[in-house]
Amino acid sequence: MSVLIECVPNFSEGRRQDVIEAIVAPFKNRKGCYLFDSRADEDHNRLVVSLCGEPNAICDALIEAGKVAVATIDLNTHKGAHPRMGAVDVIPFTPVKGITMEECVELSHQFAQRFYDELKVPVFYYEDSSVRPDRTRLEQVRKGQYEALKELVKTDPSRAADVGPNELHPTAGGTAIGARKFLVAFNVNLNTTNVEIAKIIGKRVRASNGGFSCVKGMGVDLPEKGLVQVSMNLVDYEKTAMYRVLEFIRMEAARWGVTVNGTEVYGMIPAGAMLDSAAYYLQVDNFHNEQVLELKLLDLMQQD
Amino acid sequence: MSVLIECVPNFSEGRRQDVIEAIVAPFKNRKGCYLFDSRADEDHNRLVVSLCGEPNAICDALIEAGKVAVATIDLNTHKGAHPRMGAVDVIPFTPVKGITMEECVELSHQFAQRFYDELKVPVFYYEDSSVRPDRTRLEQVRKGQYEALKELVKTDPSRAADVGPNELHPTAGGTAIGARKFLVAFNVNLNTTNVEIAKIIGKRVRASNGGFSCVKGMGVDLPEKGLVQVSMNLVDYEKTAMYRVLEFIRMEAARWGVTVNGTEVYGMIPAGAMLDSAAYYLQVDNFHNEQVLELKLLDLMQQD
Incomplete structure (x- = not known):
């Protein structure tokens, strides 16, 4: 196959x-x-x-x-x-x-x-x-x-x-x-207990309020962690890359002096979504996913 | 298998x-x-x-x-x-x-x-x-x-x-x-024509001069690009992650006001090397490589 x-x-x-x-x-x-x-x-x-x-x-x-x-x-x-x-x-x-x-x-x-x-x-x-x-x-x-x-x-x-x-x-x-496209569940946790900040950013990041066209999102409270979260679905990770969404949220949160505590990738994610962001942050020129040993092997095994 | x-x-x-x-x-x-x-x-x-x-x-x-x-x-x-x-x-x-x-x-x-x-x-x-x-x-x-x-x-x-x-x-x-371990060929290009800067950083980053224990490296001139390069082999990418090497070089180059123009990954690279750096920069808590669809599929296909 x-x-x-x-x-x-x-x-x-x-x-x-x-x-x-x-x-x-x-x-x-x-x-x-x-x-x-x-x-x-x-x-x-x-x-x-x-x-x-x-x-x-x-x-x-x-x-x-x-x-x-x-x-x-x-x-x-x-x-x-x-x-x-x-x-x-x-x-x-x-x-x-x-x-x-x-x-x-x-x-x-x-x-x-x-x-x-x-x-x-x-x-x-x-x-x-x-x-x-x-x-x-x-x-x-x-x-x-x-x-x-x-x-x-x-x-x-x-x-x-x-x-x-x-x-x-x-x-x-x-x-x-x-x-339908692959859904990537990506959540960004913020170092604050003020859920209003997560709610405001949740609106700013999502398509329905003028944000990224391939993002659905909302702000939720995580009281047991003492944090708040921008909880998102990326409905087209090829058009709206994870790093762009994260850096946008970081920039918005800085308005209140709030920082990103960490993020979550929930469930499965296609390799391309992670590799895109790796190539951005590592500033790799002309990176091809076929350079990844396991992806190349998968290609060859599928031709069996 | x-x-x-x-x-x-x-x-x-x-x-x-x-x-x-x-x-x-x-x-x-x-x-x-x-x-x-x-x-x-x-x-x-x-x-x-x-x-x-x-x-x-x-x-x-x-x-x-x-x-x-x-x-x-x-x-x-x-x-x-x-x-x-x-x-x-x-x-x-x-x-x-x-x-x-x-x-x-x-x-x-x-x-x-x-x-x-x-x-x-x-x-x-x-x-x-x-x-x-x-x-x-x-x-x-x-x-x-x-x-x-x-x-x-x-x-x-x-x-x-x-x-x-x-x-x-x-x-x-x-x-x-x-x-032997997998060799990752990772090169970092710097926005300068002064090859001495690449040579100094090439020494500082490598094991033999007190740098990272799993890095071999040297500075080379790229006159056709108008840049210089820190050319490296990472001999154990699990111990010395790519992002650490890149950010170290960025920090050293800043001493001369020089910035990173881009990087190169030459040849094949194991998925884990890229995913490690993606998880660092995206600040993903508890990321598991088995969450990557293609890696999970490869596991299942190997059990056939």
């Missing part, structure tokens, strides 16, 4: 261990499909699976796992703290290497058709795969959850399915499928 | 294309052995092969390639600008992942015995594999080259072989085998 995607499908089952294991099984020991993590949450009654690998292998596994979920989960009796509209609730495809966002959107559309053909569960596109400007965010697609959507899909044209009929699957509901 | 080493064997053939191809062939299309690069130089009459992968696969390929080299190269008639003592001149083993330096030394010793058993070429240990304090550097091992060594090995106990008899192979000479 020479193309790499990330995929984090969410299933509406976080309690029955046998069902969870049966859903996760198709992602294991499959050539080209690598299971990073699977986490079931009882309160949310939800299973989140993290995958990385080659598109065909991941799509094949998703169909197999989807069949298990459709056969075992009934949305009419499902209860959990997390919003949901289907047994297979959401499938995001994220380009990692050797694939453009446009190709990833095309992949998601083709997969959506196969998903409906084989599972008879209607599909709703979201994020970059959306074909309706008013329906790109998952919250818009899933508004009212399964209970409301099963009626609205029949009556409200703005809530119609993108693939399949305007009628949800009687037990498995509907599934949101879409391509 | 779960263990990763780098290996850069040097062969004394840079001119005959058919011999070069026959030596490189065993490194191609072999599971667990990945060929990064092979460069033949006519003036040096030398072939440098860059490999990365699993120790057993690399060792098997080295034996095969060594047999070709021993059968086709005659040191009695070999001429080239680069010092050499054998058809297979030097084989360095470098730990990359899942293997300690001690284990890499053990690997080199075991391989040296196999190399002698199968090729009848005596082996001389060097670097971390050396068992003689006065013979660790390759220059010490190879002093006088093939022509002198073939006599000295018989008469001078300090030049005796570590594996095999005290008589070189009649055509293939002897081979230096050893484990």
Whole structure:
């Protein structure tokens, strides 16, 4: 394989261990499909699976796992703290290497058709795969959850399915499928207990208030640490590099004589996001990610 | 495979294309052995092969390639600008992942015995594999080259072989085998045309003059760029991080009001070297290299 995607499908089952294991099984020991993590949450009654690998292998596994979920989960009796509209609730495809966002959107559309053909569960596109400007965010697609959507899909044209009929699957509901960029969770902790400073900077750094166009952020209090935090999602780390966001926050905080105590990278991060910032601070001219031994090796192993 | 080493064997053939191809062939299309690069130089009459992968696969390929080299190269008639003592001149083993330096030394010793058993070429240990304090550097091992060594090995106990008899192979000479750390080539360019400043800083930064214990360095002129350079090898990037070396040079240069124009990373570099510096400058608390998507994927692919 020479193309790499990330995929984090969410299933509406976080309690029955046998069902969870049966859903996760198709992602294991499959050539080209690598299971990073699977986490079931009882309160949310939800299973989140993290995958990385080659598109065909991941799509094949998703169909197999989807069949298990459709056969075992009934949305009419499902209860959990997390919003949901289907047994297979959401499938995001994220380009990692050797694939453009446009190709990833095309992949998601083709997969959506196969998903409906084989599972008879209607599909709703979201994020970059959306074909309706008013329906790109998952919250818009899933508004009212399964209970409301099963009626609205029949009556409200703005809530119609993108693939399949305007009628949800009687037990498995509907599934949101879409391509989206990799999210980097990046938090900056400030040496102050004044949460107002973090809140003001959280606004200044984020797109919705005139900040960086690829940053979502807000200020939160960390009383147990005696610090405050600018908590962020970088929705396109290639356009808005981590070092620019950090130095912007440092500059804003200096207005109050406040310094950066430290930062957090939460969860997974693509190598490029860290290497970009390393090359900036180390002032490396013409650095190429292929100079990194492990990335070069990964390229060669993928050609096997 | 779960263990990763780098290996850069040097062969004394840079001119005959058919011999070069026959030596490189065993490194191609072999599971667990990945060929990064092979460069033949006519003036040096030398072939440098860059490999990365699993120790057993690399060792098997080295034996095969060594047999070709021993059968086709005659040191009695070999001429080239680069010092050499054998058809297979030097084989360095470098730990990359899942293997300690001690284990890499053990690997080199075991391989040296196999190399002698199968090729009848005596082996001389060097670097971390050396068992003689006065013979660790390759220059010490190879002093006088093939022509002198073939006599000295018989008469001078300090030049005796570590594996095999005290008589070189009649055509293939002897081979230096050893484990060593990864070398990072890191150069810092300064905004001045005064090469004395680079020379002074080159001395201050290096181990031999009281600087960092894992840095070799010197100042050189870059007249075509109108800059000067502190040119360095970091011989243990885990002990002496890149950011520390850069900031030290920046501090020294400031004494003359000189600033850092940029830096160069020449050739391959392990991910950890760049990630260490990224985590420092981005002030990331508790960053783990396993958070990097591609490194995690490489781990999983190696378990296949």
